Amino acid sequence: MAEVAAGEDRGGRDRDPEGRARSARxxxxxxxxxxxxxxxxxxxxxxxxxxxxxxVTEAQELLDAGKPFHAHEVFEDAWKSGPDAERGLWRGLAQLAVGLTHSARGNTTGGARLLRRGAAAVSEWSAERNQHRPYGLDLTxxxxxxxxxxxxxxxTRTLIDxxxxxxxxxxP
Incomplete structure (x- = not known):
C-alpha cells in the first residue's frame, strides 16, 4: 500500500489540519x-x-487591492459568524465580491448574474430593515x-480590472 503524504488523502486531495478537503495550491x-x-x-x-x-475595513482594503476573491472570504466569515438577522447583508456583499471576481476573470455572464443577485440581496435586506447605512455602509x-x-x-464582454x-x- 502506498504511503499517504501529510496533508493528503488517498485520493490525492490536499487536506487541512482538520481533515477537510482544501487545496494547498x-x-x-x-x-x-x-x-x-x-x-x-x-x-x-x-x-x-x-x-x-x-x-468592512478589511474587505475594502482587499477590494481596492484588486483582490475581490479574498474580500468575499472576509464577508463570508461575517455571514457565518454574525447574528442571524445580518446574514442576508453579509451574504449579499459576498456575492457582490464574487461577481466582481468572475467579471475580472472574464466570466461576464456569471459575473453579471452574481452582481445582480448580490445587489438584490443587499437591497432587500436594506429595505426590510429600513437601514441604508449600517456600519457606515452605503448600501444604496x-x-x-x-x-x-x-x-x-x-x-462589453471584456475583462475588467x-x-x-x-x-x-x-x-463620507
Whole structure:
C-alpha cells in the first residue's frame, strides 16, 4: 500500500489540519489556482470573527487591492459568524465580491448574474430593515455600483480590472 503524504488523502486531495478537503495550491489575486510551487497571493484565513467595522475595513482594503476573491472570504466569515438577522447583508456583499471576481476573470455572464443577485440581496435586506447605512455602509451606492457594473460587463464582454472597478463600501 502506498504511503499517504501529510496533508493528503488517498485520493490525492490536499487536506487541512482538520481533515477537510482544501487545496494547498497557491492562488493569484483573483483566487485562481496556480501551479504548485508558484508564488501566489497570501490566502485569507478562514473562520475569523471580526467586528462589522473590521469586516468592512478589511474587505475594502482587499477590494481596492484588486483582490475581490479574498474580500468575499472576509464577508463570508461575517455571514457565518454574525447574528442571524445580518446574514442576508453579509451574504449579499459576498456575492457582490464574487461577481466582481468572475467579471475580472472574464466570466461576464456569471459575473453579471452574481452582481445582480448580490445587489438584490443587499437591497432587500436594506429595505426590510429600513437601514441604508449600517456600519457606515452605503448600501444604496453599492447596489447602484453593482447594477451598473453588471450592465457594462454584459454589454462589453471584456475583462475588467478588479481594483479599478472596486466599489466604495462607505461614502463620507
Amino acid at each position: 497557491p492562488r493569484d489575486g483573483l483566487g485562481r489556482p496556480l501551479p504548485y510551487g508558484a508564488d501566489g497571493v497570501e490566502r485569507q484565513p478562514e473562520g475569523v470573527v471580526r467586528s462589522p467595522a473590521e469586516t 451606492g453599492v447596489t447602484a455600483w453593482a447594477t451598473d457594473l453588471a450592465a457594462r460587463v454584459e454589454l 478588479a481594483g479599478t472597478e472596486a466599489p466604495r463600501l462607505r461614502r
